[in-house]
Amino acid sequence: MEKRWQLIFLVTFIAAIIAYILLQAIDKPLEMIDRAAGLFAYYFIFLAILSSEYMKQMKKVFGQGFIRVHHHLARLGISLMLLHPIAFAFEKQSISIFIPVFYPLMEFLELAGRPAFYLIIIAVAAGVYRKHFIRKWKKIHYLNYPAFLLIFIHSWLIGTDLNSGIMQLLWVCMALVIAAIFVHKHIINPRKSM
Numbered sequence: 001m002e003k004r005w006q007l008i009f010l011v012t013f014i015a016a017i018i019a020y021i022l023l024q025a026i027d028k029p030l031e032m033i034d035r036a037a038g039l040f041a042y043y044f045i046f047l048a049i050l051s052s053e054y055m056k057q058m059k060k061v062f063g064q065g066f067i068r069v070h071h072h073l074a075r076l077g078i079s080l081m082l083l084h085p086i087a088f089a090f091e092k093q094s095i096s097i098f099i100p101v102f103y104p105l106m107e108f109l110e111l112a113g114r115p116a117f118y119l120i121i122i123a124v125a126a127g128v129y130r131k132h133f134i135r136k137w138k139k140i141h142y143l144n145y146p147a148f149l150l151i152f153i154h155s156w157l158i159g160t161d162l163n164s165g166i167m168q169l170l171w172v173c174m175a176l177v178i179a180a181i182f183v184h185k186h187i188i189n190p191r192k193s194m
């Protein structure tokens with residue numbers, strides 16, 4: 001029980017840091033929504049992936065199975081992830097912002113949120129409809145890992161709030177944790193997760 005509150009405190013504390021930094025640079029309302037949604041989408045997608053590393057512990061700490069906790073986090077992450085480019089499309093009065101750009105390389109990296117957007121939708125759809133493709137779904141769900149890498153690069157390169165040193169530290173830590181989870185699940189301990 002105590003562990004649960006410690007974790008909730010830590011998660012809230014990091015959210016408060018993100019909110020604090022967001023509020024240091026006030027833009028027009030749509031831009032604030034776009035930035036807030038992008039930042040918190042990254043955070044909740046990170047937490048959804050993190051929860052997958054602690055499947056067994058989830059029940060003990062939160063009294064709910066892994067899948068329930070994973071769902072709550074995923075739902076928040078996906079909603080914010082959808083809101084982020086939608087707000088930006090309103091800002092630009094254009095839906096061409098949804099079209100991925102692959103060349104030149106630098107532009108691809110800066111706009112890597114676009115392909116990541118579709119990868120996450122595919123990865124999550126495979127999770128939701130996993131009973132329909134029993135053996136393949138997990139492999140498709142793994143697309144969440146490269147998508148996270150793309151989002152990291154995208155926000156690092158063009159995010160207003162990623163100019164802040166604290167934010168850069170948080171972002172790199174989250175990306176390293178995801179890399180460590182991937183290495184642990186698929187390189188050190190591959191059989192368990194297949």
Ligand code: HEM
Pocket residue numbers: 044045048049052067070071073074075077078124127128129138141142144145185193
């Ligand atoms: C933001 C959305 C989501 C992200 C980022 C995400 C990410 C992940 C990751 C990284 C794993 C660990 C995979 C591995 O390496 O073994 C995982 C596991 C899992 N996810 Fe998701 N997921 C999301 C949404 C969902 C949704 C919506 C569902 C189902 C409706 C789902 C169902 C599952 C299940 C059942 C597992 C356990 C797989 C196993 O038994 O090993 N996920 N998720």
Ligand code: HEM
Pocket residue numbers: 034035036038039040041042045081084085088097098099112113114115116117151154155156158159160161162
């Ligand atoms: C069609 C897809 C996408 C478009 C058009 C898009 C557009 C943008 C733009 C224009 C910015 C710069 C905002 C600013 O700082 O002023 C940005 C930043 C950002 N994007 Fe995206 N993005 C897309 C997908 C994604 C996805 C899927 C994520 C997943 C979480 C994401 C996360 C972020 C983050 C975290 C930032 C940094 C925000 C900040 O520093 O304030 N983006 N995006």
